[in-house]
Amino acid sequence: MGETPFMLTYSYEAMVPVEVGSGSLRRDCYTEEDTVVNQMLHLDLLEETRKNSQLRLAAYQQRAARYYNKKVKGHLLKVGDLVLKKVMPNTKNPQHGVFGANWEGPYKIKSNLVEMALSP
Template identity: 40%
Template sequence: MGATPFHLVYGGEAVVPVEVGVKSDRIQHYSKDNAERRLLELDLVDEPRAKAVVRLMTYRQRMCQNYNWRVIPRSFQVGDFVWKKVKSVGDVTKLEATWVGPFKVVEKLWSSTYYLEDEDGRRL
């Protein structure tokens, strides 16, 4: 995003405990003028936040476009035969089948949801 989360919240970088004990330049040169500057930075923190929001929205749009570009839309009709993916439970080896079937599509509920029927006539 171009800024640390601490910077987006507080408008500046954090002073880590090591810097306090070692007396770094940031600690040694701190004065009343710095306190006024910090208040000014807090007033201006909205700009980095807005930039972070724009970057995040751009990233989300790119991810959405990438997914939509790669996904292959599939649609089945009543009477089609399909395979069903098995969800692994417990100890499953890599040589076990990940698909079972074929199953017959009995009813289409909505976009990609179907009622299936096995060869014994049981609905799934």
């Protein structure tokens, strides 16, 4: 997302423990007035920072979905084809344990619901 969760929550970057214990430019140039002004400025821009972060996240998810969907191959099923049905956890027999079947079937396709829905 480009921003740390701390930045999105508190509108400024956290200090690394090494910076707290030893001297650093960030600590040496600290002034109370500048901090207050900078914090108000960051609070004004915080909402924009969060929106930009959400946009980057949405763009990343779209790229990941596009990459995944390129690899998926569709299969056209016709009436009369044999198919297997995945056994879901709520329908799995608990007595079979880990050695239970993952698939049920084979089942034969009797009708195409899409064609039935489109016909008048």
